[in-house]
Amino acid sequence: MDFSKIKSFLESDECDNVTILTHKSPDGDTLGGGFALCYLLRDMGKKANVVNNEPFPKRYKEFMYPDYEPMDFEEKCVIAVDIASLELLGDNLSEYKKEGKVDLCIDHHMTNKKYAKLYYIDNDSAAACQTLYELIKYMDRPITKLIATCLYIGISTDTGCFKFESVSPKTHMIAADLISYGINHGYVNRMMFDVKPRGVIKVEQEVIRNLQFCFDGRCAIEFVPKSLIENSGVESAEFEELATIPLTVEGVEVGITIKEKGNNEYKLSVRTTDKHDACAFCKSFGGGGHLRAAGCQITGTYDEVMQKITGRAAEMFE
Numbered sequence: 001m002d003f004s005k006i007k008s009f010l011e012s013d014e015c016d017n018v019t020i021l022t023h024k025s026p027d028g029d030t031l032g033g034g035f036a037l038c039y040l041l042r043d044m045g046k047k048a049n050v051v052n053n054e055p056f057p058k059r060y061k062e063f064m065y066p067d068y069e070p071m072d073f074e075e076k077c078v079i080a081v082d083i084a085s086l087e088l089l090g091d092n093l094s095e096y097k098k099e100g101k102v103d104l105c106i107d108h109h110m111t112n113k114k115y116a117k118l119y120y121i122d123n124d125s126a127a128a129c130q131t132l133y134e135l136i137k138y139m140d141r142p143i144t145k146l147i148a149t150c151l152y153i154g155i156s157t158d159t160g161c162f163k164f165e166s167v168s169p170k171t172h173m174i175a176a177d178l179i180s181y182g183i184n185h186g187y188v189n190r191m192m193f194d195v196k197p198r199g200v201i202k203v204e205q206e207v208i209r210n211l212q213f214c215f216d217g218r219c220a221i222e223f224v225p226k227s228l229i230e231n232s233g234v235e236s237a238e239f240e241e242l243a244t245i246p247l248t249v250e251g252v253e254v255g256i257t258i259k260e261k262g263n264n265e266y267k268l269s270v271r272t273t274d275k276h277d278a279c280a281f282c283k284s285f286g287g288g289g290h291l292r293a294a295g296c297q298i299t300g301t302y303d304e305v306m307q308k309i310t311g312r313a314a315e316m317f318e
């Protein structure tokens with residue numbers, strides 16, 4: 001696993017007419033990485049497109065894909081960015097879920113399923129975009145302002161604006177270099193973290209009102225009914241930060257967000273302080289992610305799901 005192999009592959013003729021896969025419910029890291037790679041390949045004279053299960057969210061448009069147009073070509077190569085497992089592609093991209101379909105995977109999840117022919121996975125990297133930055137530098141390719149913006153947003157959003165433990169001195173050095181390409185980082189971070197549509201505030205009001213505490217206030221559980229999101233009139237990408245709310249309460253060590261997805265189907269997002277392992281928690285339900293931020297799917301009635309969660313949480317507080 002070294003950059004020289006990845007560089008040779010990206011420069012080879014084999015790597016042309018490239019489809020770049022990003023994960024479902026896309027976040028800033030998968031999209032930032034996907035578009036940065038797309039622009040890199042296009043700048044190298046190759047054809048490349050970014051695809052996603054859903055339409056690209058509006059919130060990243062002005063920064064990452066202000067004038068993006070898909071190119072017309074017959075696909076020869078498939079690259080996945082920030083995708084730990086093929087399940088995360090979503091139903092609309094199921095044609096790529098077949099074993100051996102993905103040529104290269106660039107990721108930073110410790111739970112990566114190693115489904116690609118070639119991969120570069122750096123568990124110590126704060127974001128897939130941090131790894132991509134290092135790769136582009138290694139390849140000695142120019143970083144345009146657009147590429148810098150994509151990478152910067154990927155790193156900033158995947159680290160809660162440089163607050164997570166995953167941030168290393170290297171992360172800050174990379175961010176500093178990216179800012180030197182003329183990114184208005186103050187504006188970017190304000191738009192990513194502070195400014196929200198009114199519909200989001202209304203949803204936050206409701207979920208905060210119903211926040212539940214257990215284990216002497218060391219665990220907070222937030223429930224997000226499907227109808228609440230649907231009636232908000234806001235696209236789902238705007239609710240990225242919802243999962244951070246439980247852990248903002250003093251004394252809370254484990255913050256759990258339960259999003260209702262369908263009938264008896266729920267998506268869990270778990271955030272922890274340094275006292276607990278969010279990834280281990282989610283792994284026991286078949287999910288995964290990072291040490292302090294992870295996710296999984298759970299099925300059952302609301303009561304059954306609550307029982308499963310509090311049962312598993314009880315083990316953490318033993």
Ligand SMILES: [Mn+2]
Binds near residue numbers: 082108
């Ligand atoms: Mn990521």
